Amino acid sequence: MTTPLIVSDVSKSFTMHLRGGLRLPVVSNVSFSLAAGECVVLGGPSGIGKSSILKMLYGNYAVDTGQILVRNGEQIIDLASAEPRVVLQTRRDVLGYVSQFLRTVPRVSALDVVAEPLVARGTPVLEARERAEALLARLNLPKDLWQLPPATFSGGEQQRVNIARGFITDHRVLLLDEPTASLDAANRAIVVDMVRAKKDQGVALLGIFHDEEVREAVADRILDVSQFSPRRAAA
Amino acid sequence: MTALADYNFAYLDEQTKRMIRRAILKAIAIPGYQVPFASREMPMPYGWGTGGVQVTAAILGPHDVLKVIDQGADDTTNAVSIRAFFQKVADVAVTTKTSEATIIQTRHRIPEETLGENQVLVYQVPIPEPLRFLEPRETETRQMHALEEYGLMHVKLYEDIARHGRIATTYAYPVKVAGRYVMDPSPTPKFDNPKMNQSAALQLFGAGREKRIYAVPPYTDVVSLDFEDHPFEVQTFEKPCALCGARHVYLDEVVLDDKGGRMFVCSDTDYCETRREEGQRGEMLADMKEAAE
Amino acid sequence: MSDQPLLNVRGVSKFYGSRIGCTDVSFDLWPGEVLAIVGESGSGKTTLLNCLATRLMPTTGCVQYRMRDGNLRDLYQMSDAERRFLMRTDWGFVHQNPADGLRMTVSAGANVGERLMAVGNRHYGNIRNTASDWLERVEIAQDRIDDQPRAFSGGMRQRLQIARNLVTSPRLVFMDEPTGGLDVSVQARLLDLVRGLVSDLGLAVIVVTHDLAVARLLSHRMMVMKGGRVIEQGLTDRVLDDPREPYTQLLVSSILQV
Numbered sequence: 001m002t003t004p005l006i007v008s009d010v011s012k013s014f015t016m017h018l019r020g021g022l023r024l025p026v027v028s029n030v031s032f033s034l035a036a037g038e039c040v041v042l043g044g045p046s047g048i049g050k051s052s053i054l055k056m057l058y059g060n061y062a063v064d065t066g067q068i069l070v071r072n073g074e075q076i077i078d079l080a081s082a083e084p085r086v087v088l089q090t091r092r093d094v095l096g097y098v099s100q101f102l103r104t105v106p107r108v109s110a111l112d113v114v115a116e117p118l119v120a121r122g123t124p125v126l127e128a129r130e131r132a133e134a135l136l137a138r139l140n141l142p143k144d145l146w147q148l149p150p151a152t153f154s155g156g157e158q159q160r161v162n163i164a165r166g167f168i169t170d171h172r173v174l175l176l177d178e179p180t181a182s183l184d185a186a187n188r189a190i191v192v193d194m195v196r197a198k199k200d201q202g203v204a205l206l207g208i209f210h211d212e213e214v215r216e217a218v219a220d221r222i223l224d225v226s227q228f229s230p231r232r233a234a235a
Numbered sequence: 236m237t238a239l240a241d242y243n244f245a246y247l248d249e250q251t252k253r254m255i256r257r258a259i260l261k262a263i264a265i266p267g268y269q270v271p272f273a274s275r276e277m278p279m280p281y282g283w284g285t286g287g288v289q290v291t292a293a294i295l296g297p298h299d300v301l302k303v304i305d306q307g308a309d310d311t312t313n314a315v316s317i318r319a320f321f322q323k324v325a326d327v328a329v330t331t332k333t334s335e336a337t338i339i340q341t342r343h344r345i346p347e348e349t350l351g352e353n354q355v356l357v358y359q360v361p362i363p364e365p366l367r368f369l370e371p372r373e374t375e376t377r378q379m380h381a382l383e384e385y386g387l388m389h390v391k392l393y394e395d396i397a398r399h400g401r402i403a404t405t406y407a408y409p410v411k412v413a414g415r416y417v418m419d420p421s422p423t424p425k426f427d428n429p430k431m432n433q434s435a436a437l438q439l440f441g442a443g444r445e446k447r448i449y450a451v452p453p454y455t456d457v458v459s460l461d462f463e464d465h466p467f468e469v470q471t472f473e474k475p476c477a478l479c480g481a482r483h484v485y486l487d488e489v490v491l492d493d494k495g496g497r498m499f500v501c502s503d504t505d506y507c508e509t510r511r512e513e514g515q516r517g518e519m520l521a522d523m524k525e526a527a528e
Numbered sequence: 529m530s531d532q533p534l535l536n537v538r539g540v541s542k543f544y545g546s547r548i549g550c551t552d553v554s555f556d557l558w559p560g561e562v563l564a565i566v567g568e569s570g571s572g573k574t575t576l577l578n579c580l581a582t583r584l585m586p587t588t589g590c591v592q593y594r595m596r597d598g599n600l601r602d603l604y605q606m607s608d609a610e611r612r613f614l615m616r617t618d619w620g621f622v623h624q625n626p627a628d629g630l631r632m633t634v635s636a637g638a639n640v641g642e643r644l645m646a647v648g649n650r651h652y653g654n655i656r657n658t659a660s661d662w663l664e665r666v667e668i669a670q671d672r673i674d675d676q677p678r679a680f681s682g683g684m685r686q687r688l689q690i691a692r693n694l695v696t697s698p699r700l701v702f703m704d705e706p707t708g709g710l711d712v713s714v715q716a717r718l719l720d721l722v723r724g725l726v727s728d729l730g731l732a733v734i735v736v737t738h739d740l741a742v743a744r745l746l747s748h749r750m751m752v753m754k755g756g757r758v759i760e761q762g763l764t765d766r767v768l769d770d771p772r773e774p775y776t777q778l779l780v781s782s783i784l785q786v
Binding site: 369378382384385386387389390393394396397398461462463464465 | 608609612616631633634635637638641642643645646647650651652653655656673674
């Protein structure tokens with residue numbers, strides 16, 4: 001069985017130049033790997049660096065040391081040191097991300113926001129839209145919202161658009177940052193089903209779920225992030 | 236007339252003539268290219284043909300026969316003045332007959348009669364730069380000529396078609412000379428453009444105010460710019476000349492009275508007169524003859 | 529994505545006397561990649577853009593461009609004729625002020641058609657149809673084809689300028705503050721349009737802007753300039769979400785939140 005994601009000895013700190021060069025260590029010596037078909041949930045108290053880890057894996061945060069290895073076809077990419085275009089390529093091909101908040105683009109309809117990752121990979125627009133419609137329908141997003149830009153949607157509606165966008169592709173690795181935070185019980189259950197379906201397809205998932213019920217339902221194992229806390233490492 | 240002794244032959248001093256001749260030779264060597272020259276003050280205002288007069292003065296010899304036309308006519312103020320000028324300062328023979336002339340200085344027309352190898356046509360040019368309409372910077376237009384970037388010329392024609400449904404430019408219609416330089420043929424009607432192509436006569440262009448000379452050597456390709464789906468066409472006239480009955484010539488409109496009466500007559504007065512001397516009669520003369528009988 | 533960069537920039541510096549315009553800039557640009565150059569006024573971003581687009585000659589440095597035939601050519605060693613040909617076929621340049629990039633006294637159709645005529649297109653009907661298609665693509669009503677840009681709003685003029693540049697299917701487009709001077713709502717529309725065209729046509733773009741939101745929306749990658757130097761560069765998300773240099777942190781923290 002291939003290992004789609006390996007994180008090895010990753011450390012991260014912020015230097016706040018606007019506050020006199022204050023150095024804030026975030027995590028150190030993060031090492032773990034994800035197996036295909038596995039859902040790993042990041043655990044630990046808030047502020048311990050769970051979101052930061054997801055952002056490093058997706059390339060939004062730079063890392064100080066270490067490697068983040070992702071398999072793309074025959075290639076192994078080290079996202080910690082890859083050029084921007086390689087990071088973008090990896091995101092397009094293998095690495096999906098459902099963030100807590102949707103970054104909206106003016107004038108682009110919810111449907112196209114969802115379809116975009118497929119179109120970027122060469123799926124014909126009409127086919128991509130059909131699949132986007134199916135996903136939005138499944139997530140119970142009212143049909144009259146589909147053609148509207150999601151900027152004015154409620155938190156829960158935006159989140160469902162975001163989930164659909166993340167789940168529409170067959171990315172081998174999916175990062176989930178509290179995808180169910182603003183959803184009601186019915187929609188949470190649907191997302192749980194969708195995560196399970198991804199696992200069945202052999203997708204490796206890494207997520208943050210604060211909702212205990214959801215966490216229980218999807219997690220194969222909990223990765224305690226406090227073990228990577230620099231304070232502990234120093235102690 | 237001892238006064239003549241005060242002038243060098245043909246008014247300009249010999250140094251100036253040599254300078255102008257060098258410019259002319261260069262212009263002939265690079266057909267359609269605008270050669271800068273040190274245009275002199277002439278005893279007439281700019282716009283009266285100072286460029287043409289300097290070119291004529293530089294190439295005129297004592298045995299030349301000079302004809303001067305303005306819009307095709309030998310008898311307008313401009314033509315009469317320039318002819319008188321050269322009679323006075325060069326004492327050359329003058330004529331109104333196209334076939335007899337060795338040098339024809341012209342403002343805004345090409346004679347109807349086909350010119351021969353022994354003849355030189357000198358054009359008076361107000362604005363030598365065909366690209367100026369859309370690109371006022373001289374540094375830029377020079378570079379465009381140098382690099383043969385003539386897309387802009389078609390922009391002008393495009394605008395014509397977009398606005399009028401056809402190319403509405405009727406005079407100063409741009410041409411490409413010897414497959415290289417785009418040239419302003421001076422404000423001649425586009426009717427005359429085909430006459431420039433493969434002409435046996437040497438064609439010289441002088442712009443006094445703008446200090447440019449350019450040339451079309453004998454037997455040179457001169458092609459009017461156009462679009463594939465809007466090819467170049469010359470003006471056509473419904474009726475022949477009212478005086479001499481000539482067809483396929485360029486006609487001027489003459490208003491006869493204040494009741495809308497008008498007639499169309501040859502713009503080239505010599506051509507018209509010659510035909511009438513040969514007994515050709517147009518509609519108007521025929522009427523008058525009938526009326527007299 | 530192709531395996532070879534479109535543009536290799538090495539050690540480009542421009543000095544105005546002893547004053548630094550930009551200094552020692554090196555990067556590669558790949559086909560289809562959108563690079564934002566951000567920084568405040570006077571940071572050298574426009575000087576750099578003009579050097580790259582050969583509108584200015586740098587004091588030192590070398591820029592190589594991969595021609596359509598696949599060969600790399602040194603831009604500063606090319607003849608004027610070649611460079612100008614490149615600029616009106618394979619490149620585009622979108623000015624901040626549309627009047628600098630348009631012919632204000634000829635119709636919208638002729639503005640778009642000019643590049644076609646410049647490369648030898650001599651069929652009026654085809655030129656006009658192409659111009660009409662492009663007006664539609666940039667959301668200008670086709671019945672405005674014979675109007676002069678003087679009669680257009682600022683946003684329309686900017687869209688017309690974009691159409692005029694894209695009609696020859698360039699591979700590289702330079703943009704200098706393309707949304708500067710436009711109302712916010714007009715900006716959003718233009719950005720969305722540009723974003724769509726860039727991805728549909730696979731354009732490589734170098735866009736200069738002081739607006740980080742523009743960089744976020746349009747670019748894959750960004751370079752932050754200060755005092756003529758590139759002080760930070762990387763994936764756009766990364767630079768904006770995790771700025772490392774003091775100046776970049778200041779820039780990012782200065783964005784007004786709505």
